[in-house]
Amino acid sequence: MRKEIVIMLIAVFFLGWTSSMLVGVLANDAQPSMPNGNTFGEKDSPSDWIDESSIHVYSDKVVIDIDNPKWAKFTDTNSMDPFIDEGSNAIEIVPESPLQIQLGDVVAYESDKFDGVVIHRVVEKGYDDKGVYFILKGDNNMNVDPGKVRFNQIKRVLVAVIY
Numbered sequence: 001m002r003k004e005i006v007i008m009l010i011a012v013f014f015l016g017w018t019s020s021m022l023v024g025v026l027a028n029d030a031q032p033s034m035p036n037g038n039t040f041g042e043k044d045s046p047s048d049w050i051d052e053s054s055i056h057v058y059s060d061k062v063v064i065d066i067d068n069p070k071w072a073k074f075t076d077t078n079s080m081d082p083f084i085d086e087g088s089n090a091i092e093i094v095p096e097s098p099l100q101i102q103l104g105d106v107v108a109y110e111s112d113k114f115d116g117v118v119i120h121r122v123v124e125k126g127y128d129d130k131g132v133y134f135i136l137k138g139d140n141n142m143n144v145d146p147g148k149v150r151f152n153q154i155k156r157v158l159v160a161v162i163y
Contacts, residue, residue, distance in 0.1 A: 043104070044102075044103040044104030044121075044122075044123070045104045046102075046104050046105045046106060046158070047102040047104065047105055049093065049100075049105075049157060049159040050064060050066055050159055050160070054066060064091070064160065066091070066093055066159065067093070068093060068094055069091050069092070069093055069159075070091070070092045070093065070094070070156055071089070071090075071091065071092075072089070072090040072091065072092045072108070072119075072156070072158070073088070073089060073090075074086055074087075074088055074090070074119060077138075078140055079120065079138030079139070079140055079141050080106075080119060080120065080121075080138050080139050080140060081139070081140040082139075082140075083106075083139050083161070084106075084119070084158075084161055088161055088162070088163060089161075089162040089163075090158055090160060090161045090162065091158075091159055091160040091162070092108060092156035092157060092158050092159060093156060093157055093159050094155070094156055094157075095107075095151075095154060095156075095157050097151075098131075098132040098134075098151040098154075100157075101122060101125070101134065101151075101154065101157065102122065102125070103122055103123065103124070103125060104121065104122065105121070105122045105157055105158075106119060106120070106121050106122075106157070106158040107119070107120070107121075107122060107134070107136065107149075107154050107155075107156065107157050107158070108154070108155050108156040108157075108158070109136065109149050109153045109154045109155060110153050110155060111145065111147075111149075111153070112147060112153075113145070113146050113147060117155060118136070118145065119158065120136040120137055120138045120139075120141075120145055121136065121137055121138070121139055122134050122135070122136055123135055123136065123137045123144060124144075126148075128148070130150070131150070131151075132150070132151055133148035133149060133150060134148070134149045134150075134151075134154070135148065135149070136149055
């Protein structure tokens with residue numbers, strides 16, 4: 001009788017342990033998803049704008065071979081914290097086509113809603129009757145920027161941040 005109780009206790013323990021592991025696995029697979037379909041924790045990263053063969057690191061300098069680079073500095077809006085902030089320096093380039101711009105890229109654009117140039121991340125890319133549009137959002141903002149951004153509003157794409 002005592003042997004049967006020990007076997008039953010071991011079986012109950014094993015079933016409890018197995019079910020808790022199964023619940024944990026199912027809970028991890030059922031993560032809430034963001035508008036772009038990614039799960040929390042995984043975000044779109046900027047695409048590769050500079051080929052590795054164009055980056056030359058020497059003992060006394062770094063040379064990046066890119067056409068038409070633009071120097072960029074940022075104001076203290078906190079919208080892209082902690083990625084870029086006031087005091088960060090960056091290099092931007094002018095995109096040639098809306099096809100180049102991908103989810104995760106950080107672009108500088110002229111907004112219809114705000115004064116000046118806004119630097120935010122592309123969180124959605126779509127097509128409507130007017131063509132390609134982008135939805136942008138500051139990394140540190142709760143909501144996306146108002147309105148659709150068209151390619152002609154995008155002035156530059158961030159390709160390097162220098163801290």
